[in-house]
Amino acid sequence: MLESVSLYLHVPFCHTRCYYCDFNTYAGLLSLREPYVRALLTEIELAGEMARTAAGAPRRARTIYFGGGTPSLLSAEQIRRLLDACRAAFAVDPEVEISLEANPGRLSRAHLQALRAAGVNRLSLGAQSFDPHLLKLLGRTHSPEDVAQAVRAARSAGFDSLNLDLMFGLPEQTMTQWRETLLRALELGPDHLSLYSLIVEEGTPFFTWVQEGRLVPADEDLCAEMYEYADALLQEAGYANYEISNWARPGHECRHNLTYWLNLPYLGLGAGAHSCFAGRRFSNVREPRQYLRLLASRQRPEAESETLSFETQMAETAILALRTARGLHLPSFRERFGLDFWQFAGQRLRHVSEAGLLEYDGTWLRLSKRGRLLGNEVFLCLLPDED
Numbered sequence: 001m002l003e004s005v006s007l008y009l010h011v012p013f014c015h016t017r018c019y020y021c022d023f024n025t026y027a028g029l030l031s032l033r034e035p036y037v038r039a040l041l042t043e044i045e046l047a048g049e050m051a052r053t054a055a056g057a058p059r060r061a062r063t064i065y066f067g068g069g070t071p072s073l074l075s076a077e078q079i080r081r082l083l084d085a086c087r088a089a090f091a092v093d094p095e096v097e098i099s100l101e102a103n104p105g106r107l108s109r110a111h112l113q114a115l116r117a118a119g120v121n122r123l124s125l126g127a128q129s130f131d132p133h134l135l136k137l138l139g140r141t142h143s144p145e146d147v148a149q150a151v152r153a154a155r156s157a158g159f160d161s162l163n164l165d166l167m168f169g170l171p172e173q174t175m176t177q178w179r180e181t182l183l184r185a186l187e188l189g190p191d192h193l194s195l196y197s198l199i200v201e202e203g204t205p206f207f208t209w210v211q212e213g214r215l216v217p218a219d220e221d222l223c224a225e226m227y228e229y230a231d232a233l234l235q236e237a238g239y240a241n242y243e244i245s246n247w248a249r250p251g252h253e254c255r256h257n258l259t260y261w262l263n264l265p266y267l268g269l270g271a272g273a274h275s276c277f278a279g280r281r282f283s284n285v286r287e288p289r290q291y292l293r294l295l296a297s298r299q300r301p302e303a304e305s306e307t308l309s310f311e312t313q314m315a316e317t318a319i320l321a322l323r324t325a326r327g328l329h330l331p332s333f334r335e336r337f338g339l340d341f342w343q344f345a346g347q348r349l350r351h352v353s354e355a356g357l358l359e360y361d362g363t364w365l366r367l368s369k370r371g372r373l374l375g376n377e378v379f380l381c382l383l384p385d386e387d
């Protein structure tokens with residue numbers, strides 16, 4: 001799998017900006033959609049050239065993920081052209097997982113059918129909450145009923161792998177509201193659930209409102225309680241918690257996201273997209289118009305790049321794997337890096353190990369139940385010392 005890549009295609013457009021959002025996305029730029037798609041087609045071609053194997057063959061691609069922003073704002077025909085370009089530039093697996101993020105409002109059944117026909121086989125809906133007041137507080141423009149309708153439309157359009165994103169730890173959110181949201185989500189029978197606790201990021205309206213005292217962030221203990229409640233409820237309903245924030249029915253784990261957690265190579269294409277490939281981490285220019293200008297003259301839009309030291313690669317591989325339920329497979333670690341994991345990390349992990357944050361069965365190392373709540377303490381121990 002180290003020889004293949006996953007492809008992430010970023011679509012930086014939204015109808016409006018949610019109040020908590022710090023993603024690289026823009027409202028009011030919908031007229032740039034077609035020029036942006038054309039630029040992305042060029043970048044896919046250039047990336048395919050750059051990523052060719054040592055023998056000059058197209059690089060194998062295992063998953064394709066349309067993220068944003070709101071990728072469902074592109075037409076199915078635009079998505080089809082982008083997928084054709086991926087197939088021309090990379091050796092895309094016949095069984096490729098193709099995910100697309102969509103917003104529940106304004107999502108017609110005809111559009112979903114056309115997306116499915118274009119090859120998208122996994123849909124991720126940004127439901128966030130089933131409480132109308134909280135949706136409004138977040139700046140979301142859809143209603144709980146829009147989510148239910150979108151799920152029904154997606155199922156009838158042939159999507160048999162469906163994710164719902166939900167948020168907890170919201171200002172003013174009570175445990176009762178969270179429970180109700182989870183139950184409403186389960187009633188819709190998604191195959192996968194991603195649950196994110198709100199992080200108030202600098203530069204967002206939420207951040208300003210917290211600074212001004214107009215918004216009170218959620219209590220940390222309540223957030224932990226919400227997480228534990230959700231985990232118990234979802235596991236009982238048949239969803240396995242295969243990564244800290246993700247639950248899936250058997251066979252519905254997101255293969256694209258597993259790429260990140262297994263620290264495997266990926267190429268991010270589009271404005272502001274991030275890549276990790278051939279021992280380097282790099283990212284594109286963020287501003288869509290600058291991105292268009294560079295691609296118009298067939299220049300790769302790379303803005304920043306960092307060569308990853310061997311130690312950083314080992315630490316990141318361990319940290320990302322420890323976020324998953326299975327944990328880190330120590331024989332694979334040794335095979336990949338030619339070094340015994342304990343030789344690399346035994347000393348660093350001594351304290352957290354003694355504190356009961358880790359479990360080791362002789363092959364797999366994973367976070368204990370307590371360790372999952374205090375994962376950052378473990379991860380910090382693994383990071384290389386700063387010079």
Ligand code: SF4
Pocket residue numbers: 013014016017018021022023025068069070103126
């Ligand atoms: S829909 Fe998603 S990407 Fe767009 S503004 Fe809201 S949170 Fe951000």
